[in-house]
Structure formats: structure tokens, C-alpha cells
Amino acid sequence: MASKQTLNYKVHTLAGEATSETSITLSVQDTNPKYLLHRAIVAQNNGLRQGTSSCKTRSEVRGGGKKPWKQKGTGNARSGSSNSPLWKGGGVAFGPQPRSYAKKMNTKEWRLALNTALQSRFDKTVVVEDFSNSIKNPKTKNAVEVLSKITNIADNSSKTLIILSDVNDNVNLSLRNLSNVTLLRSNTLNIRDILLANKIIITDKALQNIQEVYSE
Structure with a gap:
């Protein structure tokens, strides 16, 4: 059974100070959410399989x-x-013969699973102001210095997911060399990366974009 839940976040500056608050309302699965998330992960993993063995x-x-x-x-x-x-x-x-491993999952069901995944990572999520303009050059060192004030992304033992409303070249080139950092646009989220992340950094603009794209 699904229900509406409102998640309240504090918006932090790049200095780590909480300046304002924002919220997002999502439809989440109340009963047996692990079953729904498992089906979504299996469907996503199967979609990555080529199925070309012959x-x-x-x-x-x-x-x-x-x-x-x-x-x-x-x-x-x-x-x-x-x-x-x-x-x-x-x-x-x-x-073995060439085949498709894809599993069908309804759009509403997948969206419910995504919202449930976001809700389950509420305590691991940090909302910050947009920092795209703070990274002037495509340099990994500069990006690490900017984001290290929020969380220790240089720690290879933990995975960090960064969600932005729009990804420019400087941000993309600066973060792609970090093996423990995954960068996603807010309109192309996936459940697997959300559940695997130890820390989620999301901008306030991306949070509002998620509300527009994935809410019912």
C-alpha cells in the first residue's frame, strides 16, 4: 500500500552551514517495501545484461x-x-543462445520503487546549494576541495552519489576520475545507485526537479 510522505531537508551552503529548509512529497510503499525494491533492482540489473552468449x-x-x-x-x-x-x-x-533478460516493470511501479528508495536514504542525504559555478576549471582537485566541506568524498571506502539538476562540462570532467563518486542528473535517476550510495549529495534545484518529474 502506498502513501504520501513529506521529507524535510535543511539546505546547506558550501561552508557546511544550514541556511534554509526545503521539502519534497513522495508516494512511498508502506507494506513490504523490500520486495518492491528487490524487483526493481533485478529488473535494472537484467537490463544491463547483453544476452549475446551463443x-x-x-x-x-x-x-x-x-x-x-x-x-x-x-x-x-x-x-x-x-x-x-x-x-x-x-x-x-x-x-546458450542470444536472448533478452529484460523484465517488465510498470512505470508507476518503478516510480513508486524510486520514491521508496529516496525515502529510505533520507538520513544519508545532504541538500546543498548549487555548486556548479563554484568549479571554475575541469580539475579534480578543485572539485574535491569544494565538496570536502560537505562530506569526505576522498574516502575510497564509501560511495558518494551526487545529484544535480544540470551537469556542465567542468563538473563532469572534475568528478569522473573519482572511482567512488557517481554523478547523476535529477531527471535520470536509478534505484541501484541510490541504494548503493553511503552518502547522497543533492542540490536544492535537483530536489525540486525530482518533485516535478517523479511525483504523481
């Missing part, structure tokens, strides 16, 4: 048209083709 069957292996030896009189077991899976160089029996 083996040739006995009908696809080249050759094998001639009967290796006559049916009777040789003392050998009868054989009709060298393409048999029993032969070296023959086809593969029940081998």
Missing part, C-alpha cells in the same frame, strides 16, 4: 554432411554425422 548447434556447425562410415560391419558404433555433440568439433547440445 553456441552453434549441430545444424549450424560446418560440414558433417557425409556419414562417417557405413551403418554396419565396421565394429564401430553407428554414427550419422560428425556434427554430433558427442564428437570433438561437433555442435553443442543445449548451449
Whole structure:
């Protein structure tokens, strides 16, 4: 069963001071939310699988048209083709074939799972003012200095998710070298990155964009 929940956040400056408050209202799953999140994660992970593994069957292996030896009189077991899976160089029996691993999930159901994931990470989320203009050059050191006032993103043992309403080149180039930092736009969120993050940094503009895009 879904219900409306309002999440209240304090908006922090880059100096770490809380200057104002903002809120977002989301529809979240109350009963058995782990089941819903599990289905969403399985659907997302399956969508990443290529499904291109392929083996040739006995009908696809080249050759094998001639009967290796006559049916009777040789003392050998009868054989009709060298393409048999029993032969070296023959086809593969029940081998993998190209397929799609995609699992269907309704849009409303996926959106409910996303909102529930955001609600579950409420205590791990920090809302800050937009800092895109604070990073003047595409330099990782500058980005780390700006964001280290909010959280220790240089700690490789923890994963940080940064959600922005718009990503410019300076921010993208500055953060892409950090293996423990994931950068997402607020209109292209995914549940897996939200649940894997130890800390979520989101700007106030991105929070309002989430309310517009993902709320019902």
C-alpha cells in the first residue's frame, strides 16, 4: 500500500552551514517495501545484461554432411554425422543462445520503487546549494576541495552519489576520475545507485526537479 510522505531537508551552503529548509512529497510503499525494491533492482540489473552468449548447434556447425562410415560391419558404433555433440568439433547440445533478460516493470511501479528508495536514504542525504559555478576549471582537485566541506568524498571506502539538476562540462570532467563518486542528473535517476550510495549529495534545484518529474 502506498502513501504520501513529506521529507524535510535543511539546505546547506558550501561552508557546511544550514541556511534554509526545503521539502519534497513522495508516494512511498508502506507494506513490504523490500520486495518492491528487490524487483526493481533485478529488473535494472537484467537490463544491463547483453544476452549475446551463443553456441552453434549441430545444424549450424560446418560440414558433417557425409556419414562417417557405413551403418554396419565396421565394429564401430553407428554414427550419422560428425556434427554430433558427442564428437570433438561437433555442435553443442543445449548451449546458450542470444536472448533478452529484460523484465517488465510498470512505470508507476518503478516510480513508486524510486520514491521508496529516496525515502529510505533520507538520513544519508545532504541538500546543498548549487555548486556548479563554484568549479571554475575541469580539475579534480578543485572539485574535491569544494565538496570536502560537505562530506569526505576522498574516502575510497564509501560511495558518494551526487545529484544535480544540470551537469556542465567542468563538473563532469572534475568528478569522473573519482572511482567512488557517481554523478547523476535529477531527471535520470536509478534505484541501484541510490541504494548503493553511503552518502547522497543533492542540490536544492535537483530536489525540486525530482518533485516535478517523479511525483504523481
